Amino acid sequence: MQELVPQEVVVEAGAAQGPIFRNLRQTLPHVPFTVVEDPKAFWASLAAARDPMGSGKKSLFLVRHKGEFLKKCPGSNGQVCCNYFVVNFASNCPMECSYCYLQEYLANNPALKVFGNVEDLVAEADRLFSRHRRFFFRIGTGEITDSLALDPYIGFCAEVIPFFAAQPNALLELKTKTDRVEGILGLNPRGRVVVSWSMNPQRIIDDEERLTASFEQRLSAARRCQEAGYRLGFHFDPMIEYPGWERDYRDMVERIFATIDPRRVSWVSLGVLRSTPGLKRIMRERFPSTDLLCGEQVLCPDGKMRYFQPLRVSMYRKMLGWIRTAAPAVFVYLCMESKEVWEQVFGFAPSCEKELGKAILSRE
Numbered sequence: 001m002q003e004l005v006p007q008e009v010v011v012e013a014g015a016a017q018g019p020i021f022r023n024l025r026q027t028l029p030h031v032p033f034t035v036v037e038d039p040k041a042f043w044a045s046l047a048a049a050r051d052p053m054g055s056g057k058k059s060l061f062l063v064r065h066k067g068e069f070l071k072k073c074p075g076s077n078g079q080v081c082c083n084y085f086v087v088n089f090a091s092n093c094p095m096e097c098s099y100c101y102l103q104e105y106l107a108n109n110p111a112l113k114v115f116g117n118v119e120d121l122v123a124e125a126d127r128l129f130s131r132h133r134r135f136f137f138r139i140g141t142g143e144i145t146d147s148l149a150l151d152p153y154i155g156f157c158a159e160v161i162p163f164f165a166a167q168p169n170a171l172l173e174l175k176t177k178t179d180r181v182e183g184i185l186g187l188n189p190r191g192r193v194v195v196s197w198s199m200n201p202q203r204i205i206d207d208e209e210r211l212t213a214s215f216e217q218r219l220s221a222a223r224r225c226q227e228a229g230y231r232l233g234f235h236f237d238p239m240i241e242y243p244g245w246e247r248d249y250r251d252m253v254e255r256i257f258a259t260i261d262p263r264r265v266s267w268v269s270l271g272v273l274r275s276t277p278g279l280k281r282i283m284r285e286r287f288p289s290t291d292l293l294c295g296e297q298v299l300c301p302d303g304k305m306r307y308f309q310p311l312r313v314s315m316y317r318k319m320l321g322w323i324r325t326a327a328p329a330v331f332v333y334l335c336m337e338s339k340e341v342w343e344q345v346f347g348f349a350p351s352c353e354k355e356l357g358k359a360i361l362s363r364e
Contacts, residue, residue, distance in 0.1 A: 001178060001179060001211070001212060001213040001214065001217055002211055004094040004095070004149055004150070004211065005028065005031065005153075006028070006031060006058065006059055006060035006094070006112070006153075007031070007058045007059060008031060008032045008033075008034065008058075008059045008060070009024055009028060009031055009032070009033045009034070009059070009060045009061075009062060010033075010034050010036060010039055010042055010059055010060070010061045010062070011033060011034065011035045011036070011061075011062045011063075011116075012035075012036065012037075012038070012039050012061070012062065012063040012064060012116075013035055013036065013037050014063075014064045015062045015063050015064045015115075015116035015117065016035050016062075017116075018116050018117065018118065018119065019118065019155065019159055020062065020114060020115075020116040020118055020154050020155070020156065020159070021062060021116055023153065023154055023155035024060075024062065024153055024154060027152060027153045027155075028153055039061050039063060039111075042059070042061070042111070043061075043109070043111045046110055046111060051286060052107070052110045053092075053102075053103050053106070053107070053110045053282075053286065054096070054286070055110070056092055056106075056110030056111045056112055057092065057093070057094050057096075057110075057112050058112075059111070059112065060112050060113075060114060060150075060153075061111050061112065061113045061114070062113075062114050062116045063113055063114075063115060063116065064115065064116060064117045065088075065115035065117060065120070065121075068124065069087050069088060069089070069115075069120070069121040069124050069125070070085055070086070070087045070124060070125060070128060070139070071085065071086060071088075072084075072085055072086075084138055084139075084140055085137055085138065085139045085140070086139070086140050086141070086142075086143040087121060087125065087139055087140070087141055088115075088141075088143060088144055088145070089114070089115055089118065089121060089141055089145070089156055089160075090112075090113060090114045090115065090144075090145040090150060090154075090156075091106065091109070091111070091112070091113040091144050091145060092106055092110060092111065092112040092113065092144070092145060093112075093144075093145050093146045093149060094112060094146075094149050094150065094211065095146060095149060095177060095178075095209070095210065095211040095212050096210040096211050097177075097208060097209045097210065097212070098207075098208045098209075098210070098283055098286070098287040098290045098292060099208060099238060099273060099275065099279075099283065099290075099292055101274075101275075101276075101279060102144060103279060103282045103283070103286065104276060104278050104279040104282055105144070106144065107282070114150060114154055114156075118156065118159045118160065121160070122159075122160065122163050125139075125163070125170070126163070129167055129169055129170050132169070133168070133169055134169075135169065136169050136170070136171070137169060137170040137171070138170075138171050138173065139164075139170060139171065139172050139173065140172075140173040140174075140175060141172070141173070141174060141175070142173070142174070142175030142176070146175070146176050146177060146178060147173075147174035147175050147176050148174060148176040148178050148180040148181065148184075149176065149177075149178050149180060151180050151183050151184075152180055152182065152183060155183060157174065157183055157184045157187070158183055158184070158187065160172070161184060161187045161189060161193055162187065162188075164189075164192050164193055165187070165188060165189050165190040165192045165193065166190070166192075167192060170192065171192055171193070171194060172192060172193045172194070173193075173194045173195075173196055173233060174193065174194070174195045174196065175196045175197075175198065175233070175235065176195070176196070176197060176198070176218075177197065177198050177209060177212040177213060177218065178212065178213045178218075178221070179213040179217040179218060179220065179221035180221075181195070181221045181224055181225055184225070184228075184230075185224060185225070185228045186228075188229065189229055189230050189231075191231065193230055193231070194230065194231045194232065194233050194266045194267075195222070195225045195230045195231075195232060195233070196232060196233030196234060196235060196266075196267075197218045197219075197221075197222055197232075197233070197234055197235070198235045198237060199215070199218065199234050199235065199236055199252065199256065200215070200236070200238075200239075200240070200252075201215065201245075201248035201249060201251075201252050202214060202215045202216075203242075203248060204240055207290070207291065208240075208287075208290060208292065215252065215255075219255065219256060219259055219260075222234075222256075222259075222260060223259055223260060226260060226261060226264050231264055231265070231266045232260060232264060232265050232266065233265065233266050233267050233268070233269075234256065234265065234267075234268045234269075235268070235269045235271070235335070236249070236268065236269070236270050236271070236319060237269055237270065237271035237272075237335050238271060238272055238273040238274060239270065239271065239272045239273065239315055239319065240272075240273050240292065240295075241272075241273075241295060241307060241311065241315060242291070242295075245315075246318060249318075249319060249322070250318075250322045253319070253322040253323055253326055254322070254326055256326075257323075257326035257327045257330075258326075262326075262327035262329065262330050263329070265327065265330050266331070267330075267331045267332070267333065268323060268330055268331065268332045268333075269332070269333055269334070269335045270316055270319055270320070270332065270333070270334050270335065271334065271335035271336055271337070272306055272307050272312050272315060272316075273292065273295070273297075273306070273307070274304045274305065274306055274336065275292075275297065275304065275305045276303060276304055276305060277299075277305070280293060280305070295307070296308065300338075302336075304336070309340070309341060312337070312341060313341055313344045313345055316334065316337075316341070316345040317344075317345055320332060320345060320346075
C-alpha cells in the first residue's frame with residue numbers, strides 16, 4: 001500500500017514529550033515539526049479549505065487528550081449491540097474510503113490528531129479493569145481512526161499491547177485496512193489481542209477504499225499475525241451489492257479460509273453499506289464518481305439508510321452459507337442490525353447486548 005506520511009507534524013507544547021513524540025521524531029526525521037502552545041488556530045484554518053476533510057489528513061497533530069479515553073460503543077438505536085467498548089487514541093484516518101462515516105461525524109473537527117498522553121490512557125484502563133475484575137471487557141481502537149495506519153510512525157501498539165497482554169479481564173481488538181503489522185509481530189499478545197481486518201473484494205478496494213492495502217496485502221498481513229501468535233477477526237462490513245457481488249464475495253471468503261487457520265479466528269462480523277442523508281451529500285461532493293450513490297436504500301428507525309430488508313437478509317444468508325462451508329465453527333454475528341433481521345438470518349436474535357457480548361467472548 002502507499003506510504004501515509006504526513007506533510008508536517010504540529011505538536012501541542014504539552015505533548016512534546018513521552019514515547020509517541022519520541023517515536024515520531026525518530027521515524028519522521030525529514031518531516032518538519034512545529035511546536036505550538038495552542039493548535040486550535042491551525043484547526044480553524046481547515047474550515048476555509050475547499051475540502052476540509054481531505055486537507056485535515058495532510059498534517060498530523062500531536063496533542064494531549066483531556067477527557068476520558070474509554071467509553072461504551074454508541075451502537076445504533078433499535079439495533080442489536082455487541083457490548084463493545086472503544087478507546088480513542090487518535091482522531092481521523094489518513095486513508096480515503098468513499099463511504100467512511102467519519103466524513104460526516106468529524107466534519108467540524110477534521111484534523112488528523114494523535115493523543116500523546118498514552119500513559120494516561122493506560123492508567124485509566126488499569127483503574128477500570130481493576131475495579132471490575134468480574135466483568136470481561138472487549139476493547140477496540142478503531143472507532144474514529146484505523147488502528148494500524150499510523151503505527152509505523154507513532155508506535156502506539158508497542159506501548160499498549162504489553163499492558164493488555166497482562167490483563168486477566170480484557171481483550172484488545174486492533175481493526176485495520178492496512179498491512180502495517182511490523183511493529184506488533186515481535187510482541188507477545190498472550191491471547192489478549194485480536195488483530196482484525198475489514199475485508200472487501202478487490203473491486204471495491206480499487207473503487208471505494210483509496211490508499212488502503214490491497215486484499216492480498218491484508219490477507220498476507222493477517223497470516224503473519226496469526227503465525228506470530230495473534231488471534232484474528234474479519235469484518236465483512238460494509239458489504240456492497242453490485243452485479244456479480246455473489247461471485248466476488250464467495251471467492252473472497254474461500255481465499256481467506258484457505259490461507260488462515262479458522263481455529264485461530266475469534267469472530268467474523270457482517271454488515272451492509274450504511275449511510276445517512278448527510279453522509280450521502282458529502283460523498284457526492286468528495287467522490288462524485290462513486291457508484292455507491294446509485295443503489296437504492298431506505299431510511300431505518302435509527303436514522304441510517306440501508307438496503308431493503310429482504311435484500312439485506314438475502315446477502316447475509318448467502319455470506320453465512322459460504323462462511324459455514326469454508327469454516328463451519330467460526331463465530332459469526334451481525335453488526336448494527338435489527339432483531340428481525342437476526343431472526344431471519346440465524347433463526348434467533350440475542351435477547352440483549354450482554355448476551356451477544358458473552359457469546360462473542362465465549363469463543364476466546
